[in-house]
Amino acid sequence: MVLVLDGFLDAGNAAAHAARHLAELHVSPTGPGPVVATFDVDQFHDYRARRPAMTFVRDHYEDYDAPRLVVRVLRDTGGTPYLLLHGPEPDNRWEAFARAVREVVERLGVTRVVAMGSVPMAVPHTRPLTITPHANRPELLVGSSPWRGELRIPSSMQSLLELRLGEWGHDMLGFVAHIPHYLAQLDYPQAAAALLEQVELAGRLTVDLTDLHAAAREREAEIETYLAEHADVAEVVTALEQQYDAFQRAEESGASLLASDEPLPTGEELGREFEQFLAGLDGPDGPSDERPDNGPGWS
Structure with a gap:
């Protein structure tokens, strides 16, 4: 079973994009794979913290995007069936949710859970x-x-679930992609593709990544075009590259991890530069990414 919980552990919408890609590969007249388990969203979701979107048309409301957390049956490109558990990370009752997932795992005979973040x-x-x-x-x-x-890191529902499933004798593993922090608010398909490549290995599945790789190339071109037109932002990226390379050299040689003459820009400096960066990529004159629907007891 592939597991993706949107929210805290999803910089660049990488995991959510990967889950959406899996579902879209199996779209049929009845939807992206039959639902075999649902969770009671009202038990877990904080509506005031993450308000679902609605549509207001002239004088009435319609098209309420109710959050859902479901388990679907999908098939990979070779016809192998697997499950996808996808929706918003529960805001509360984590232990109860973990027990509900355990029931799904045991009732449906899941042999391995693979998470993305x-x-x-x-x-x-x-x-x-x-x-x-x-x-x-x-x-x-x-x-x-x-x-x-x-x-010591902030916990997430996915990390707690891995811990609890291990205590109950069920296998769970996962992968966390490292997203450039100045791109964390954008859709970053490069990372979605990289995560699914790991899922292929861990879950023994085959996934068509053609569309994701194409989207990744488009995003890369957009970023490079923006950097070519904004030297101040390009300088900050160059500073990060120098720091990164210095770190890698130090790791390989066992020397100090800090480069004495290549200081990392401060958080405030990065923030100022990349507020402009994000505005240029995702503003009125730049590309706009469609955000995935937020969707989470077991029934």
Whole structure:
């Protein structure tokens, strides 16, 4: 079962875009794959924190985008069936949601859960995209982690679910893509494609990524065009590249991780520069990405 919970762990809409891509590959007259389980959204969703969209037409309301969290049956390009659990991350009752997912896993005979996520990082888009693999058993890991030592991080429903499923004897692994923080508010299909490539390996599935790769090339061209026209923003990206390369050289040599003559721009400097960057890419004169629908007990 592939798992994506929109919200906290989804910089660049990478995971949500990947989940939407999986569903769209299987669109039929009855929808993108039959629903085999649903969760009671009212038990988990904070409507005032994440208000669903509605349409107002002249003098009446219509087209309420109700949040949904469902499990669908999909098939990969080779015909292999798998499940997709997708919707908004629960705002509350995490332990109850974990128990509900456990019931789904056990009732439907799920042998492995594979999660996707993404986080903003101080990395340039011109360098290889990095992914952190994780799992509740070492034998499940597909690749090696770029991290060393112990980190204290904010929790998410996906991370808690991996912990709880492991305690209950069920396998779960996942992948977190590192998104350039100045692109975290944009749709970043490069990362969506990279995540699905890992899902193919972990879930033994085959996925047609042609459309995602095409979207990634278009986004890359948009970014490069913007940088070519805005030297001040390009300078900040160059500074990130220098810092990134210095870090990589230090890692390889075992030396200090900081370059003495290549300081990283401050958060305020980056913020000022990339407010303009985001406005240029996603403003009135730039491309506008359609945001995915937010959609989450088990029935």
